[in-house]
Amino acid sequence: MAQKRMFTMKIVDSDAFLDMPLSAQCLYFHLNMRADDDGFIGNPKRIMRTVGCHEDDLKILILKRFVLTFEDGVIVIKHWRMHNCISQNRYHETQYIDEKSKLLLKDNNAYSLTEGKPLDDRRRNNEPAAITVEEDKDELTMSGGRNCYPTDFEAFWSEYPRKADKGQAYKKYQARLKAGFSPEELLSAARNYRDECEINRTEQKFIKHAKTFLGDATPFVDYIRKGNEGPAGRAEGTGEADFNRYL
Structure with a gap:
């Protein structure tokens, strides 16, 4: 267990x-x-x-x-x-x-x-799956032409507050895994950054792209534990109506 x-x-x-x-x-x-x-x-x-x-x-x-x-x-x-x-x-x-x-x-x-x-x-x-990696593209492609990414990255992507340049984000994500960060840590960083953006009501245009957030010059590591620090607070949009999206 x-x-x-x-x-x-x-x-x-x-x-x-x-x-x-x-x-x-x-x-x-x-x-x-x-x-x-x-x-x-x-x-x-x-x-x-x-x-x-x-x-x-x-x-x-x-x-x-x-x-x-x-x-x-x-x-x-x-x-x-x-x-x-x-x-x-x-x-x-x-x-x-x-x-x-x-x-x-x-x-x-x-x-x-x-x-x-x-x-x-x-x-x-x-197990073998019908997936090939095309090096000239920044993404995984299934034989039928549909983009496909590992489950852990999809979980990260679903939490990240700005959806843009997914293929480039995946490359940076892989680099962070190779550098020793776990999927759980990267997922935590995405959640905490999303929560900060929601609390501050950050405009979409000012939210970092995921490829930038995971880049070498961005202290994304500060967000891995950030959700456990500071005063407790609930972001807007966690009420019954919003929750129903997950049921």
Whole structure:
């Protein structure tokens, strides 16, 4: 079992989450900590009893769509891939393959049983995929002509506040990985920079391009831990209406 998990403030700082009883919030954090690398939990009731929560707490998480359920009692954290970005060399696929095959992935990286694209974790499982790298372009291209990037970079890109020059950003991202930074650290930096821009209401034209943010002359490392410092504050737009985008 992994010893470290991450959480995005987009979810745990939303009104939908904070309006739940503290016991339900507590159960959610414990379920996340004990989930496998795909967000699946096979013994939710045992965890519930271990931490002293009640069955109603689990029912609330299901009703609020923070977890998805399967007929055999297995559950999965709906926003798992928004919370966590696990590098390929540390990823271990879930044992609940049948349940995973039923999941779809929405554009915001949330799991769904009804809408989204089929999961494709062949790259994470070191299986061959129909992907080639064209050196004259700053991006990965699938054989069908569709741009494709690793899951960890897509998670970073989804959090970064300005979407421009994705191919160049990916090159800089790879350089930072080779320099020893982890996907989790780069994801944290993107989130914290996004939060700062939201709080300061920075105009889009003044937000750094990702290729610049990750460049050698930019102290992006200052943002890796920045979210844990300073006075606590909630950025605008984390209310119920905004949160519904992730459900």
